[in-house]
Amino acid sequence: MNLIKNVTAKEGYHKIMGSVSAIIIGLIFGFLVLLLANSSNAFEGFITIVAGGFTGGGRGVGQVLYFATPLILTGLSVGVAFKTGMFNIGAPGQFVMGAVSAVYVGVHVTFLPAPFHWIIALLAAAIVGGIWGFIPGMLKAFFNVHEVIATIMMNYIGMYLCNFIVKKTVYNSLKNISLDVKSSAVIPKAGLDKIFVTLHGNYSDVSTVNGGILIAFGIAVFIYFIMEKTTLGYELKAVGFNKNASKYAGINEKRNIILAMTIAGALAGLGGGLLFLSGPSGRHLAVVDVLAMEGFNGISVALLGLSNPIGIIFSAIFISYLAQSGTYLQTLNYMPEVVDIIIAVIIYFSAFALVIRQVLPKLRKKFYERKSQLPTASEEKESNGGEK
Amino acid sequence: MSIFYLIVQQTMFFTIPLLVVALGGMFTERGGVTNIALDGTMIIGAFAGILFINQTQDTMSGTTQLLLAMLVAVGIGIIFSLFLAFSAINMKADQIIGGTALNLFAPAFAIFAARTIQTNGVQQIQFNNTFRISKVPVLGDIPFIGDMFFKSCYITTYIGILILLVATFVLYKTKFGLRLRSCGEHPQAADSVGINVYRMRYSGVMISGALGGLGGLIFVIPTSTSFNADVAGYGFLALAVMICGQWKPMRIFIVSIFFGSMKALAASYSAVPFLANAPITSDFYKMVPFIATLIVMAFTSKNSRAPKAVAQPYDKGSR
Structure with a gap:
């Protein structure tokens, strides 16, 4: 009992509960949409959404991780910018520029020896993505462009x-x-193809997931370290909290704005590299006039993960998990867009997290106050009864 | 010369929706609420309006049908914007998050609903464009000007200009406009003299919803014959136009003409002989409006001044 009392007193608990209650509301809303669209399959459809990535077996889980990889990076990109007080809605552009750079290096720069080829391709993605963040950073710092x-x-x-x-x-x-x-530019599988595979008799259906997901985890931890444990991270966050105060404290706020946007751009660009350096069965860049969804989903991921790098890992996997269930929904004659609607509702209610965070501690206080009052009330009754 | 007229007509098709939506954004920001969901509002408005045209085109056609569809778009836009208003004003939530959620919701809902409602199950909604006015009587006969503005045009162009005039008047010459602006600058002061800040902010957001929904419809009608849950990011461009126009109606008009002409050039460069022959691919022409906007913003944003209390929730208790 005491453990529950202590855990519920922590601020982090209220933050997480904000996201969790938003997710629950989103799922309920999704169920209602399914009911409205076609009530006979609604329950089955809802189970499909909740079962999500597990529906496809080992390969399915691998696909969840494969599509979570870019989301972790774009989520980090948006999250770092949020912490610095900026809204990086440019992840789609940074992502796609990083992707095309990685693919270019992967196809044309063939003289590199195998272990370096994919690393150089990833670096190219990060650099070009960084440039795509650097330009808005410059414009913001020196020309006051929003x-x-x-x-x-x-x-x-x-x-x-x-x-x-x-x-x-x-x-x-x-x-x-x-x-x-080229095969030397494909990110190594790192043994993941042995784990995330579904067997159909003699034929093994291997997931596209590769070492990219491990790189993404590593980068998230690295960003956590930078933001929480270094002077650079402290300065970046200080500029986010109060630009004028940090200027007064001797922090070069222009430098930090540019730096934050460049880091954000590099992260999103790297996401592009990680997704597209994945061999013939992986994703390819399509020539269409549509902005990359991975970039916009980064906003959802960062918001749901509360801009915390570790939270972003979880929220990216969660969003990817839901998105995968969208593809399975089609077998029940539902549109995969139901999942997008659910994600939108979750984000909408996660904005209320502030209110939930204020209400929860009060509810908790009330709950424990009433509990502590209960014995005294019964004691009073007893003593009253005794007198009579 | 006909190429010149063509580009002027194209410019109007791109300018008017930008103008209308940017004016909507201006009203809500002047009241102190950022509506980043304008893009989603345009999609929802266009969806409702086009669906109305699609469903009624057996019995109706022409300008009457268009006007009714515009009313539908306005109404749905207002309802959609109420979600932002509730989250931003009542729940004091982060306005960027609320707006982003609505931007995610709109295209997903438009595709979902189109595929559910239409019997063929496709996400595109086709419509018969019976709204083009080949020549406005009398005015179309004026040499030069008549060819530019009163031939093969849509009634939406004139409605857009009318909205500009009304918006300018409302913002600067009415009690409502003054009160709205005060809520965007210093809501506490406004409250202290008896202005209902919540109500004013609701009005601002709802105006942006109405104009956003309308803007979505009048963007789709002249430029396409089917709606595919997409307005090519015009809501975001309208936000850029609004900031570039310094939250002032006439400046917004000038900026949207600039941007609209760039966009028209990108859309119809192949009809201009010396541009079509130049060794430049279409991708670069499509980039031009965005690069031009960035450059213009770099030179004009130095003294940019947003409404002071924009994007801040109004809390009665704070000072």
């Missing part, structure tokens, strides 16, 4: 530039997508 506007513009510039580069250099014109990267 970062939301600048990054939105950079999204569209990046999208069209990416289409142009793909068509000019790495084009598979038959399928209107990018070419396969």
Whole structure:
């Protein structure tokens, strides 16, 4: 009992409960949407959503991790910017520029020996993504251009530039997508193909997941370390809390704004590299005039993970898990967009987390106050009874 | 010369939705609430309006149908914006988060609903465009100007200009406008003289919902014959136009003309001989509006001044 009392007193608990209650409300809303659309399959559909990535067996879980990889990176990108007091809505552009750079290096820079090829390709993704964050950072620091506007513009510039580069250099014109990267540029499987596999008789259906997910975990921990344990992280967060106060305290706020946006861009770019350096069965860049969804989902991931790098790992896997269940929903004649609606509702209610966080401690206090009052009340009764 | 007229007409198609939506954004921000969900509002408004046209096109056509569809778009836009208003004003939630959620919701809902409602189960909604006015009587006969503005046009263009005039008047010349602006600058002061800050902010958000929904519909109608749960990021561009226009109606008009003409050039460059022959691919023409906006923003944002209390929840207890 005391353990529960102590755990519920922690601030972190209330934060997590905010996200958890938003998730529950989102799922209930999703069930209602299923009921409205087609009531006969609704319960089965809901089970499919909740069972999510597990539906596909070992391969299915692997796919959840594969699609969670870029989400962790774009989530970190948005999260770092949030902590620095900025809204990086430019993750789609940074992501896609990183992706096209990695694919270009993966296809054309062939003189590199095998263990370096994919590493150089990832570095290229991070650098070009970083440039795509650096430009809005500069514009914000020196020209006072709102970062939301600048990054939105950079999204569209990046999208069209990416289409142009793909068509000019790495084009598979038959399928209107990018070419396969050379096998030396594919991120090693790191043994994950042995774990995440579904057996159909003699045929083993291997998941696309590779060492990228481990790299993503490592980077999340690294960012946590930077933000919590170093002077750089402290300065970045200080600028986020109060620009003027940190300027007064001798922090170069212009440098920190540019640095934060560059880091954010590099993270999103790296996400692009990690997703697309994955061999013939993995994703390929399609030539379409649509902004990359992985970038926008990074916003949801960061919000749900409360911009905490470790929280972002969990929320990215959760969102990817839901998204995978969307593909399984189609077998029940439901549109996969139900899942997008659920995610939107979750984000909407997670914005209320502040209110929930204020209400929860009060409820808890009331609960324990009443409990502590109960024995005294019964004692009073007893003593009253005794007198009579 | 006909190419010139074509580009002017195209410019109007791109300018008017931007103008209308940016004016909506101006009203809500002047009241102190950021509506980043304008893009989602446009999608929902366009969805409702186009669906209305799709369902009624056996019995109706022409400008009457368009006007009714516009009313539908406005109504749905207002309802949609109430979700933002509730989260931002009553729940004091982060306005960016609430808006982002609505931006996620709108396209997903539009696709889901289109595939559920339409019997063929596709997400695109087709519509017959019977709204083009080939020539406005009398005005279309004016040389030069008539060719530019009063031939092969839509009634939406004139409604957009009318909205601009009304918006300017309401914001600067009415009691409502003054009160709204005060809630965006210093809500505590406004409250102290008896203005209901919540109600004013609700009105601001609802105006943005109405204009956002309308803007979505009038963006889709001249530029396409089917709606695919997408407005090409126009809501975000409208936000850029609003900031570039310094939250002032006439400046917003000028900026949206600038942006609209860039966009028109990108859309119709292949009809202009010397641009089509230049060794530049279409991707770069599509980039031009965005690069141009960035450059213009870099030179004009130095003294940018947003409404002081924008994006801050109003808490009666704080000072």
